[in-house]
Amino acid sequence: MPKPNVREQIVAAGLATLHGKGFNATSVQDITEAAGVPKGSFYNHFDSKDALGAEVVQRYRAAGAARRAVLKDSKLSPLVRLRRYFEALNQIGTESGFTRGCLLGNFGSELANQSPLIRSQVHEAFETWTADLAAVLAEAQRAGEVAKDLPAKSIAAFLVNAWQGSVMRAKVEHDRAPLDLFLKVTLAKVLV
Amino acid sequence: MPKPNVREQIVAAGLATLHGKGFNATSVQDITEAAGVPKGSFYNHFDSKDALGAEVVQRYRAAGAARRAVLKDSKLSPLVRLRRYFEALNQIGTESGFTRGCLLGNFGSELANQSPLIRSQVHEAFETWTADLAAVLAEAQRAGEVAKDLPAKSIAAFLVNAWQGSVMRAKVEHDRAPLDLFLKVTLAKVLV
Secondary structure (H helix, E strand, O other): OOOHHHHHHHHHHHHHHHHHHOOOOOOHHHHHHHHOOOHHHHHHHOOOHHHHHHHHHHHHHHHHHHHHHHHHOOOOOHHHHHHHHHHHHOOHHHHHOOOOOOHHHHHHHHHOOOOHHHHHHHHHHHHHHHHHHHHHHHHHHHOOOOOOOOOHHHHHHHHHHHHHHHHHHHHHHOOOHHHHHHHHHHHHHHOO | OOOHHHHHHHHHHHHHHHHHHOOOOOOHHHHHHHHOOOHHHHHHHOOOHHHHHHHHHHHHHHHHHHHHHHHHOOOOOHHHHHHHHHHHHOOHHHHHOOOOOOHHHHHHHHHOOOOHHHHHHHHHHHHHHHHHHHHHHHHHHHOOOOOOOOOHHHHHHHHHHHHHHHHHHHHHHOOOHHHHHHHHHHHHHHOO
């Protein structure tokens, strides 16, 4: 009978290894070794590496959604919330030297043509993220903090995409400079 | 003795397969089959799949540099050159339904922690690209077409990164909308 704690160990180790090494460079054995569970136990819990990958995206999405609590903090102006949110986001990679990238961007780039299941999970994650940003951008527009020349949803989608590219670039450079640049240009040009 | 035409067939097939399927999802056998050459011939020409990957990046960079000729067309204003350049860039993915992404972003995301050789090639490609954009952005600033509040090099690097994220997103969506959005927001907010 599948043991629940084994399943949890596989998901946690799967998130760490798939995020660090990428999907196709990581074998099921890499994951079970990192989890400290027998290789054979994997298929008691998951039909495939794709199925684990989809669950890992869910786990990652939940952590991302929790980070967006600051966007709803009505004690701060909408623009201050946006700035604090991206400042905090830009710190996440510090521990790994900015070498891991964002799991959503990594999987989007590597797996969009390979796994319809993971592609749809990544799509959903980007949609939710964009909607949360669009809500606070619309508030910022109503407060006169951001111009109304473009719809809040468009600005939000652009920011998510531009941030993804900046994270990829930080991964190539092993350096935070592209993330700092994202914040600088966004504050000077886009959130105005 | 290695045959030059076999080498060329491997590079061309390597570019197509590695771009379409990704690096780790593509085997040496996939590449030699696509090239129509014996599997054993691969190692007459390349020490490793990494070595072929690095050469494929060189080939891709050369095509990218050729597309930037329009940035030096002095019959057009700097801002018109930039717009035409990105408009043309945004058409490249049409044939594949925007499913392949940019090879530089794909490899940057997938291989930055795996292949120091390919990582350095991708880094160089981004640097050259950024420098070419910075030159025409500086012209646009001198012509009064773009504000001087940020250095041309910073705007150029931001544009390359934001475009990369937009291409990744187009790959996830199998749709050109993220590329159109990049152009729209960039023209309304960044190139002003």
